[in-house]
Amino acid sequence: MVGSYAKPGIGGAHTVHVDPVERYLEDTVIWGTPEEVVDRLKQLEVEIPLQYMLAAPLSHESFLLFTEKVLPKLA
Amino acid sequence: MKFGVLQFFSWTRRIPLEQVYARAFDRIAIMDEGGYDAVWLAEHHFNTYSVCPSVTQMGTYIAARTKNLRIGTAVTLAGFYHPLRLAEELALLDTLSGGRLNWGAGRGFDSKEFRAFNVPVEESSDRFRECVEIVRAAWANDRLSFHGQFWDFDDVEILPKPLQQPSPPVWLAATSPESVQRAAE
Numbered sequence: 001m002v003g004s005y006a007k008p009g010i011g012g013a014h015t016v017h018v019d020p021v022e023r024y025l026e027d028t029v030i031w032g033t034p035e036e037v038v039d040r041l042k043q044l045e046v047e048i049p050l051q052y053m054l055a056a057p058l059s060h061e062s063f064l065l066f067t068e069k070v071l072p073k074l075a
Numbered sequence: 076m077k078f079g080v081l082q083f084f085s086w087t088r089r090i091p092l093e094q095v096y097a098r099a100f101d102r103i104a105i106m107d108e109g110g111y112d113a114v115w116l117a118e119h120h121f122n123t124y125s126v127c128p129s130v131t132q133m134g135t136y137i138a139a140r141t142k143n144l145r146i147g148t149a150v151t152l153a154g155f156y157h158p159l160r161l162a163e164e165l166a167l168l169d170t171l172s173g174g175r176l177n178w179g180a181g182r183g184f185d186s187k188e189f190r191a192f193n194v195p196v197e198e199s200s201d202r203f204r205e206c207v208e209i210v211r212a213a214w215a216n217d218r219l220s221f222h223g224q225f226w227d228f229d230d231v232e233i234l235p236k237p238l239q240q241p242s243p244p245v246w247l248a249a250t251s252p253e254s255v256q257r258a259a260e
Contacts, residue, residue, distance in 0.1 A: 045076055054115060054149070056081040063080070063102055071110045074076055 029058075034069035041074055079113040080106060081149055083125040092126060100140065107141040113177055115149035120188045131164040138172035146172055150181030150248045153206035154194040158226060159233060161206065162213035166237045174238040180207050181248030201225070204257070207247070214242050 025031065030040050044050040057063035082103070086095050103114050114137065116130040127133050134146040146168065151161060169176035182203035183189065189196040205223045213219050213233040220229045237243050247258040 041076070050076060052077045052079065052112075054079045054081050056083070060098065060102065064105075067105060067110065071078060075078055075110050 034065055037066070037070050038073045041070070045074075077112040078110065079115050079145075079147060080111060081115045081117060083117050084127045086123045086126050088123065095126070100137070103137055103141065103144065107144040109143075111144060113145035113147045115147035115177070115179065117149050118152055119185065120152075120155070121191050122185070122187065131168050134168050134176070135171055138168065138175060145175045145177050147177035147246070148179045150179040150246075152183040152188065153180055153203040154183055154189065154199050155192050156206065158206045158209035159213060159228070159231060162210040162233050163235075165210065165243070166214060166233070166235050169237040169239055169243050170235050174243075176237065176239065176243040177246060178210075178243050179246040179248065180210075198225075200254075207245070211242065211245065 030037055032040070041050070041053065055066060057066055080102075082099055084095055084099055086092050106114055116127060116133050116137075117125045118127055118130045119125040120128050130148040130151060134148065137144075138146055148165075151165075153161075165176060165178055180203065182199040186196055189199070194202070202225055205225055209219075209221055209223070209226060212221065213231075214237055218230050218232050220231070221227065247254075249255040249258045
């Protein structure tokens, strides 16, 4: 829903066939190496501008990676 | 930029539920040590994707185990509460946590929850709006009278009041242009 709202044309009445995994990776999650995630969040901080990030880590490992390698470069 | 974590209590049934909670509390302890603004607790009922039916109870427990982290609700499901009781419980959590509550409110989306609580899903938006109005009024006024679509009462004193004055931060869940507009209003 958030992806549909942020990117009209994907989802809802405008749906064209998009691979769900591709859509998830492109429109829903921020993923990649810690360096890539830092870069993406810095980009969003400028573009939106993003002031508050409510993260939902998919695993304990990704939580620790985020805490140790991403957060110190942004908070 | 501030960071919070949306904390689910997802249970696959392959491990004891107590272990799910213990792992979450370990993670929350790490958040409390620094870097994070808040843990946000997801309320759900009758399913295993987050076994946390009471975010105020869970929040109070977490508040007692932490010192710095703010406690967010993400979200309290408006249609399933008496709003006066919700106002009381949230204010109590804010008080016991030393003013660390972020109140996140939402209307809910899971039809199973609406069926089990016997709340018509088509009323969720109106119930949500009325609930938020009552909770905020209960915190802002010494005594409250209210006559609405779903709730009706006179001259009630809600205690305690939140420690954060005039109010804890209020966050509203919004996933459509209409709900974003309503939240802004």
